[in-house]
Amino acid sequence: KTNSSNSEKSDSKNGQTSGITTTIDKPVTIEFWHAMTGHLGETLQKMTDEFNNSQENITVKLVSQGNYGDLSKKVMASAKARTLPVMSQAYEDWMTQYIQNDLITDLTPYVQDEKYGWTDEEYNDIVKVFRDANTWDGKLYGVPFNKSTEILYYNTDMFKENNLEAPTTWEELRNAAQKLTNKDKKVVGLGLENSIGTSFPTWVRQAGGTFLDEGSNKIMFDSPEGKEALEFLNGMMVDGIARLAGEDEYMSNPFGRGDTGIYIGSSAGIPFVSQAAEGNINWSAAPLPKGKVGATSFQGTNITVFSSATDEEKLAAWEYLKFMTSKEQTVFWAKETGYIPVRTSALEDPTWKQYIEENPVYGVGQLQFESGFYDPRPVGAFDMKNVVSKEVQSVLLGQKKVDQGLADAAKGAQDALDKAK
Amino acid sequence: MEVQMKDVTMQFNNITAVDRMNVTIEDGELVSMLGPSGCGKSTTLFMLAGLYKPTAGEIFFGDRLVNKIEPEHREIGMVFQNYALYPHLSVLKNIMFPLKMRKVSKGEAEELAREMAKLVQIDHLLDRKPGQLSGGQQQRVAIARALVKKPKILLLDEPLSNLDARLRLEMREEIRRIQQEVKITTIFVTHDQEEAMSISDKILLMKDGKFQQFCPPQEMYDHPENEFVASFLGSPPINLFPASLMDNLKDVSISGTNDVITLSSPLKEGMDPARQVTLGIRPEDFYIETDEKKQGILGKTIMVERIGRDNLLNVEVQNKTVRAIVSPDLRIERGDVVKLGILPERAHLFAVHTGENLLDSKLR
């Protein structure tokens, strides 16, 4: 494998097709490293098989690399050893690092290519938040693949008992939590994941604030809005109407047992919530409540193409990416796995519509496209998230006052970003 | 403390190391244990110490049955045949160990240990580890360790085997002295008969795990219970002749010769003696008979050796070599034919098959 394409990937902003100098006329096999296990892996395999069958010369070979952590390590090791595959799953913040180290390819030329590319319509059909998440300096480095978002799970039995509706605002959330809390039955109203710190940006945004200015890499959450968000959360913790998953690791378990009435967590957890709830409780899901504004972060990985691949391989990869993000495939994927379709047009797809009618909870995520944003992904994001997570936890566990925690978090986060530059 | 063994037996898998041992050792006695290599001496000591549990039989200390009592509660001192010194402790600490276990105060323990070390002449080695000692030095540490706590019973398994003659003599006097002083019942395994004869109150002789005889040394020497005991004791060993007992039950004729010996001790009573017997005579019980008329064994001198002040004659009788220790006053040369007379009451007569001594000894 050579690095031949490095020079061509840049300055292709406006409609130039210089990136694609090649065609595929002999068989090419490309590897795709992923972390999809179990049923997810099987589904991915099915889709890939279908792709391979549809192609004359291109074969995509799937390689499972354990979980995301393992995958990340393996990519790092392979990058060092120059044995990278052609494609891999990647989170946005990984991609930032890959870009920094010239490891992945700008896909813009492919998007814009007349023969192989997307039409504007096709391009714009990709959900905006997902497009944005894959774009750095106007260049697209990946396509969205398995995407999820945070939603609000609630225990319908308890809600009925207390005459409650799914909360749509912070105020209602707080109220509901208050009502659902029952010290005798050891029920706490609201359950939050241990990783609450990582979703702190959501709360800041909902409070109307800004977490981070991406352009200047400036931390913005040490603001009245940031304080409001943290105080809101902390207030519920102090009042004993909210709790963290703690030793239960994932909140789905206590929620499924009926230890909490509400649970804010990832839509990817739906199968586990239903597993835990089975035979215990009845439940449903709703979009996250609004603060001053609505805001939900979207998580999940994208597929990216390494720059070490040859031109033919890259083109082959592009064909695969197009296939995987096609309406049919994304619907199929979403249906099989519970992830969210990545195309707006998919929402209108009859198969999908029918599916969410039968499984309403799977339709919750897409309701939040409008208010969606992606996780902060600057260089140093990992460290920044760690710091924020730690400080937020310190506050929520009663170790620090809100002001102090917020200030420390902001300072630590800023240091992390500054250092990483 | 009196020590009594009743039918004590020790079996290792299918090997019987000690076979129905019945012995009572009186309080304060020093008993030497003798027997060929592998006859079960160490095993017997190990059972007395409680380190092996007898597969059968009972052991009493005084009138207490001790079979079930752990060694650490038996108040025993022991010198192991292989020393078993603690490799991680200095010589001083090794000797102090039994005292420490008794919670003797450190100062006192050290004093006692130093004293004991002096007795066994290792007081210049106190800071060394056993690995830095010579064989004999290790052995002396083991002796000191066994003696220092003045035990009720002392078991010594060849405690002097690695010492030179001089030291050996001194050590055994020392052991004897302490034993007498504290009246410790002591069992002493040794291979040195002279040692056994000279220090012990009684000797316990074993063979193949079986008890043979248990009595004071001189008595064992003079009146062995059987042929094995007779031939085990004494150096050079007793001379044995196939012989037959005459009708008068007094005269013994040595097979293949015309020599006849008349016994001066009577046969045991109630015995129905086989006519074929073994006649045993110790080398020092011969004398040169010059009187032609008297009885004696005729033979040709094949070697004359001087030992100490005396002459050791090797005399050929019936193609076998008979050893006799005789006064040097009569000059006898190689090749001379001599007649060996026998001192009165010094002849032994054994049954051919059982080896049992057929003569009645007045001492019993």
Next chain:
Amino acid sequence: MEVQMKDVTMQFNNITAVDRMNVTIEDGELVSMLGPSGCGKSTTLFMLAGLYKPTAGEIFFGDRLVNKIEPEHREIGMVFQNYALYPHLSVLKNIMFPLKMRKVSKGEAEELAREMAKLVQIDHLLDRKPGQLSGGQQQRVAIARALVKKPKILLLDEPLSNLDARLRLEMREEIRRIQQEVKITTIFVTHDQEEAMSISDKILLMKDGKFQQFCPPQEMYDHPENEFVASFLGSPPINLFPASLMDNLKDVSISGTNDVITLSSPLKEGMDPARQVTLGIRPEDFYIETDEKKQGILGKTIMVERIGRDNLLNVEVQNKTVRAIVSPDLRIERGDVVKLGILPERAHLFAVHTGENLLDSKLR
């Protein structure tokens, strides 16, 4: 193989175990090594074997300097004072081990090993592990292992210490026989003087790491180089008297008495003798002098003991006990005053400080 030690010294930290040893052992000789416990015997053997590297000095086998040669290439057989059997191998395998190392075929090795086991009477124990043997049995395995490969040099460190008298005699005859047969240069550490006297061509006597004397047994007994040698050999030990040498250099007067002894051997030449000397006379070199005119040592008999055919007298001279072995022909009772005469040429004279023998021995 001739074995030569030149200034061989062994130092452990600050302890000198062997001090400038100079000895040449001729090819095929059997040398007994004697000396008090801890005098450096084992250390010397270890150096000859190559297990310790001398801190100084040179060792030659024949005319080859072997200091740098590893033990495994020295073709040595050795019995360790502590046996050092391989605990995980059966008796048979233990004995076969040296042969296996020599790449002797398995069948042949086994045959040789069985043969050797028979000689040392352990052929019924071949399948056992060393841990299942008695002390003496282990020792015999060690002997068999050392002999089986018929080495060029045989080093035996108290190989018979745990055997009973009978077996001991047999084993040493056996060792002697094999040694003679194959002409193996052999060094034999023993504490048994009688043993050393009877089987060895020469005796090597050591003390505190220092060489004392090296010569044939009888010569050492008769002409000890110094007081230590004289008093180390012999049992009961030699009698020593403080004495002074008269001007004629012939007469010796025993301090505190009027007794004077006239020497029959001349003093060593070129000696400037101190007037204060030590007179040494072995117990068996006394006789009872009945002639009033003749020289002798007067004393009072305090004990008469019969040993073997003779009488051992304990005679008090100048508050010290003198032991004399005399013929039983003269009846001496406790309390009798006797005059002890000295056999001609049997008196020894030693320098007081150095202990050196002052008399010229014609044998040298």
Next chain:
Amino acid sequence: MNDTPTIGKTLKALLYLAPALLIIGTFNIYPIIKSFLMSFYTDYDYFKDIVNERGLSNYSYIFQDPEFWLSMKNTMIFVIGVVPISIILSLGIAVLLNQKIKFRGFFRTVYFIPFVTSVVAVSIVWRWIFHTQYGLLNHFLGFFGVSPIKWLSDPQMAMPALIILAVWKGLGYNIIIFLAGLQNINQQYYLAAKIDGASSWQRFKNITVPLLSSTTFFISIISIINSFKVFDEVFALFGGQPGPANSAQTVVYYIFNKFYGEWDFGVASAAAYALFIVIFILTLVQLYVGKRKVNY
């Protein structure tokens, strides 16, 4: 003995060491040297191996990083908490298991099993044991009137919980090694000690402990090294987080984050070397003490 090193012996030793050294050299020493060098790279491209600048700033960074010191502190607490308890417990159990007790094969297996049980099962069950509401431990403590402790969600209790888990987990491992070590003690010393009147406790104290010292020495060095490197247990117990509010952050966790999370290879290497130096000094002290204390 006067066994001195010579060229010949050195060559021979090299021959014996060659296979192990080849492997260890390639897969341990070489990467260690590389990452040691890397700890001095302050500006460089990791993937292309281009170094623009060297310096000590990685070290000055970690020494100024409160997170690093927190990790060090936690690690120290962990080592001090785990090593002695674990050694004493496992020694005691090993001695018992070495005795001729009934069902000893069964008990030995019992102590061995944690060692092979799936980490996931271990962590789940321990999270249950430590559970504030339903946990076995709090249930048990409840009998003594202790009110429920938030073992896993209270930052104060995270280290104790981690220590308990680590002791439990390391037990089987140490026991096996101790059992092997016990076989090495010649029975005759026990016989001699019995004769000398030593009770079983005294025999343990005066014979077993000193004669086992080389094994104990080994285990203590290994335990300290491994405890300093604690990582997996944190991961297992706190579900991938370094405890509530990073209260169980350890040095290796710190290194891990810097390396795989932040791609801050220089700082990660520097932290690894800081840890290395600490363990190394401690080990040298142990080796020195051990040389004097370990008997034979």
Next chain:
Amino acid sequence: MILPFVWMISTSLKAPNEVMIMPPKWIPDIFHWDNYVTAWTMAPFARYTLNSLVVVIASTIGELITTILAAYAFSRINFYGRDIAFAVLLGTMMVPGEVLLIPNFVTLANLGWIDQYEALIIPWLASIFSIFLLRQFFLSIPKELSFAAKIDGCSDFRFLWSIMVPLAKPALITIALLKAIGSWNAFLWPLIVTSSENMRTLPVGLTSFSTDAGTMYELLMAASTMIILPMIILYIILQKYIIEGVARAGIKG
């Protein structure tokens, strides 16, 4: 001690909704033996088992050999720089393995061993831990035995194999056991250095049961049980030899 083990087995027989009940349910309502079948078919476990066996056997034997040789040198040969060399080796144990992962991957990639048995086996053929452990055992074997062996004409090498090795049996079995378990359970390394299903080992198969949002515990536990069972059996067989001890008699004092 065995609570997690019991939980593991019980969970492996549960229905999914029984898994996470608090407090745990020790005996499932219905024994779902089919979990085992399902788990077995979720990944190519037969192939994984084969690979695991190859890796475990080869690396255990290999490690024993290198360990025996090295431990001998460190315990019985007095060579220049022995103490320093030993300290350096000990030192290498102190660097966290996480730091070494990538450089070693690169080395293997340069050697062209990625995705081959070599990568799974060769880096694990020597262990400082084992060398250290065995050295401690070798040190305690009485030097008299090496003396006797030398006298018997035994070279160092033969002494090592015919005397030291049999006498250090408990230690060697311990080392082999620990090694086998370590190698059998190794996860991250085999995952990183292999890419094709054909080269992967059993623990990698366990990843099939968990995702970023949760885990199918009943299947995971069924598979885990199947995986650890051989190790438990191995231990039960070997522990006898660890305990059996070696004879020590044959040397006085």
